Amino acid sequence: MITLRNITLTRDHKTVFDRFDLHIETGERLVIRGESGSGKTTLLRLIAGFIAPGKGEIIMERKTVTRDSSILVPPDRRNVSMLFQDLALWPHLDVKGNIEFGMRIRKMDRTEREAKVKSLLKMVGLEQYEARRIDTLSGGEQQRIALARALALSPKVLLMDEPLSSLDSERNRMLRKEIVRLQETLGFTLVYVTHNREEARKIATREVEIKS
Amino acid sequence: MTRRTASWIVVVLLAVIGLLPVLSMVFSTFHTEAGFSFEGYRQMLHTPSLWQSFGNSLLLAFTVASAATLAGTFLGILLEKTTLYFRKIWLALLLIPLLIPPYILAYGWYMLVGREGAWGEILFGFWGTACILFSVYLPIAILITSVSLRTIDPRFEEAGLLVCPWRCVLSKITLVLMLPSAMVSFLLIFILSMGEFSVANFLRYDIFPMESFIQFSAFYDFRTATLYAMPLLAIVLVILGIESLLFKKGALRFKSRTERLTIPLHALQIPFLVLIGTFILIIIGMPLYGLMHSIDAQSFIHALHKAAPALGQSLLYALLSALLLVFFGFATAYIIVYRTIKGWRVLDAMNLFWFILPATVIGIALILFWNRPYTNIIYASPLIILFGYLVKYLFLSSKIIELRLSQIPRSFMEAAQLTGASWYQILLYILLPLSSGSLAAAGMIGFVFSLRESTLTMLVAPAGTATLPVYIFTQMANGSEATVASLCLIMLLIVILPLLGLSGYTAYQGKKYDHA
Numbered sequence: 001m002i003t004l005r006n007i008t009l010t011r012d013h014k015t016v017f018d019r020f021d022l023h024i025e026t027g028e029r030l031v032i033r034g035e036s037g038s039g040k041t042t043l044l045r046l047i048a049g050f051i052a053p054g055k056g057e058i059i060m061e062r063k064t065v066t067r068d069s070s071i072l073v074p075p076d077r078r079n080v081s082m083l084f085q086d087l088a089l090w091p092h093l094d095v096k097g098n099i100e101f102g103m104r105i106r107k108m109d110r111t112e113r114e115a116k117v118k119s120l121l122k123m124v125g126l127e128q129y130e131a132r133r134i135d136t137l138s139g140g141e142q143q144r145i146a147l148a149r150a151l152a153l154s155p156k157v158l159l160m161d162e163p164l165s166s167l168d169s170e171r172n173r174m175l176r177k178e179i180v181r182l183q184e185t186l187g188f189t190l191v192y193v194t195h196n197r198e199e200a201r202k203i204a205t206r207e208v209e210i211k212s
Numbered sequence: 213m214t215r216r217t218a219s220w221i222v223v224v225l226l227a228v229i230g231l232l233p234v235l236s237m238v239f240s241t242f243h244t245e246a247g248f249s250f251e252g253y254r255q256m257l258h259t260p261s262l263w264q265s266f267g268n269s270l271l272l273a274f275t276v277a278s279a280a281t282l283a284g285t286f287l288g289i290l291l292e293k294t295t296l297y298f299r300k301i302w303l304a305l306l307l308i309p310l311l312i313p314p315y316i317l318a319y320g321w322y323m324l325v326g327r328e329g330a331w332g333e334i335l336f337g338f339w340g341t342a343c344i345l346f347s348v349y350l351p352i353a354i355l356i357t358s359v360s361l362r363t364i365d366p367r368f369e370e371a372g373l374l375v376c377p378w379r380c381v382l383s384k385i386t387l388v389l390m391l392p393s394a395m396v397s398f399l400l401i402f403i404l405s406m407g408e409f410s411v412a413n414f415l416r417y418d419i420f421p422m423e424s425f426i427q428f429s430a431f432y433d434f435r436t437a438t439l440y441a442m443p444l445l446a447i448v449l450v451i452l453g454i455e456s457l458l459f460k461k462g463a464l465r466f467k468s469r470t471e472r473l474t475i476p477l478h479a480l481q482i483p484f485l486v487l488i489g490t491f492i493l494i495i496i497g498m499p500l501y502g503l504m505h506s507i508d509a510q511s512f513i514h515a516l517h518k519a520a521p522a523l524g525q526s527l528l529y530a531l532l533s534a535l536l537l538v539f540f541g542f543a544t545a546y547i548i549v550y551r552t553i554k555g556w557r558v559l560d561a562m563n564l565f566w567f568i569l570p571a572t573v574i575g576i577a578l579i580l581f582w583n584r585p586y587t588n589i590i591y592a593s594p595l596i597i598l599f600g601y602l603v604k605y606l607f608l609s610s611k612i613i614e615l616r617l618s619q620i621p622r623s624f625m626e627a628a629q630l631t632g633a634s635w636y637q638i639l640l641y642i643l644l645p646l647s648s649g650s651l652a653a654a655g656m657i658g659f660v661f662s663l664r665e666s667t668l669t670m671l672v673a674p675a676g677t678a679t680l681p682v683y684i685f686t687q688m689a690n691g692s693e694a695t696v697a698s699l700c701l702i703m704l705l706i707v708i709l710p711l712l713g714l715s716g717y718t719a720y721q722g723k724k725y726d727h728a
Contacts, residue, residue, distance in 0.1 A: 074629075088626070090624055091646070102630070153631060
């Protein structure tokens with residue numbers, strides 16, 4: 001359960017959020033819609049803990065993680081993962097290196113790590129791609145690897161920032177289904193940002209529109 | 213250790229190495245046996261010969277900066293924005309004068325035209341000095357123009373092209389957008405020309421930095437030498453003030469765009485090729501020919517043999533300096549790009565301050581500060597040379613790395629942050645590998661600039677230490693012409709060969725991450 005309460009955020013003398021409230025239930029697929037510049041990405045960055053608002057608080061699992069301009073719980077302790085709009089796949093690491101990065105940081109046992117990478121790749125349908133370089137993958141394959149990486153540490157909350165915006169309609173439809181299937185199987189809370197109404201309707205169990 | 217603490221450690225280290233010496237130098241000019249006094253400044257103001265050389269320096273710097281900025285802007289556009297053939301080759305050739313000690317070009321011209329006759333009279337005076345400094349600092353204007361062009365949003369030009377041809381878009385849009393960078397070029401070249409003294413010294417043209425150098429090296433009058441360094445310091449501060457007033461967001465903070473529009477040259481291709489070829493032949497080809505034509509195999513081998521110890525020392529110091537520059541360059545670039553501490557702007561300004569501060573001023577400041585019984589280990593060892601190189605060239609290495617770091621998407625770090633990676637793990641596993649190309653480039657540029665440095669080294673080098681540029685400079689006074697020309701050729705080769713290696717490496721890196 002995530003609660004954003006009375007969030008006020010100003011950027012470059014412009015108010016992005018003014019006493020904004022939002023409640024996200026555990027296990028739901030919440031889609032946030034809005035025009036460009038309405039603050040959709042900023043909202044995800046607030047939940048992830050990359051930034052703090054000037055005023056207001058964010059509560060996750062009954063614990064205040066952000067209060068006013070203080071980040072009380074850093075991003076890596078929130079059990080949150082994120083699929084970035086530009087995917088943010090590290091080009092100097094191969095597919096396996098990208099997926100297992102977090103597991104290495106958390107000093108997970110090698111055998112366990114390798115098994116997890118294999119199962120994640122299988123889950124996204126790219127079993128043979130372990131040693132592939134990122135720049136040799138197609139757009140759709142990169143999306144799947146980014147998804148596998150985001151799920152590697154079994155997050156309770158997955159934030160998605162317009163992850164399908166760069167794909168053609170056929171690939172978009174396929175991955176959309178994939179995301180819903182994974183969410184239903186793994187049970188994480190999904191917060192999905194898009195400006196596309198059709199995409200929102202197909203994914204959401206609940207929709208919220210934010211206006212600038 | 214937190215990111216903030218590590219940042220502060222770097223800042224404090226740099227302040228001790230470079231800022232405290234300058235502050236202590238300023239303080240020493242007011243300190244007399246009788247206490248605080250302006251007497252030194254009063255005496256300096258009443259020395260007319262001093263102000264004659266100061267006027268010469270101002271005129272020289274203004275002429276060089278104006279000419280180099282105009283020509284550099286034109287050449288920068290030609291090389292960065294047009295379809296001119298062999299652009300990379302022309303650019304590489306034009307960069308050569310910046311990468312070698314400036315007096316080598318002066319010596320080349322001297323070998324070509326001699327000291328007597330009409331050409332000799334022109335060379336040994338204002339115009340000769342100005343022309344050589346023009347060719348030395350022209351690459352700075354070209355590089356700044358080139359980088360500035362990459363930051364312009366191509367949409368601005370595309371919108372212009374819908375209503376008028378390229379010639380009009382260039383003059384009404386591109387050049388107007390580039391004006392701040394041209395201003396930076398002018399200011400930078402102005403202050404660098406103001407502080408450069410080896411060319412004017414060889415060509416017997418009286419300029420201000422020589423006054424301080426002579427007081428220091430000929431009369432051992434530290435106090436007067438320090439006082440004479442103050443007007444140069446004041447000009448540096450004025451220029452820094454102008455830079456910060458005019459460009460509050462930082463004109464020297466670039467973000468490269470991948471999209472670019474190029475201007476097709478069509479029928480102008482051949483005329484421009486002839487123009488640039490002739491220009492390069494005159495400013496680089498002729499002085500190099502002047503050097504080459506007096507070299508024979510025997511004199512070259514003899515020079516190599518004689519210069520071997522100095523060459524070894526040069527390479528060692530340049531290598532150590534390059535390592536220091538990469539370390540501190542990365543650290544300062546990291547602090548500036550990610551704003552890890554509140555004073556990041558001050559650090560940015562300090563880097564520029566040290567870079568444009570004349571080498572004589574840095575040298576005197578370092579000697580005054582470190583020449584104490586309890587810091588003798590620094591003063592009497594090559595460490596003082598390394599400190600000098602570090603503060604002088606940190607700006608270059610920091611900017612190269614800053615440019616790369618600012619291109620790495622923020623999301624790359626955030627993705628790692630979500631996995632629990634600490635700041636130094638992100639630095640080690642994400643930022644360092646992704647900026648390896650820029651680290652190599654910063655190291656190589658640091659290596660080359662440390663290798664070519666002469667004025668600072670002459671001032672601070674402990675007894676028994678002579679780098680190759682210093683050795684050549686002393687040989688110019690009493691060595692045979694063939695030996696000096698051979699030494700200059702050796703210098704040229706040791707600068708150019710590593711750069712060829714670097715260009716190969718960066719081309720490889722470019723291809724590696726091209727699609728990422």
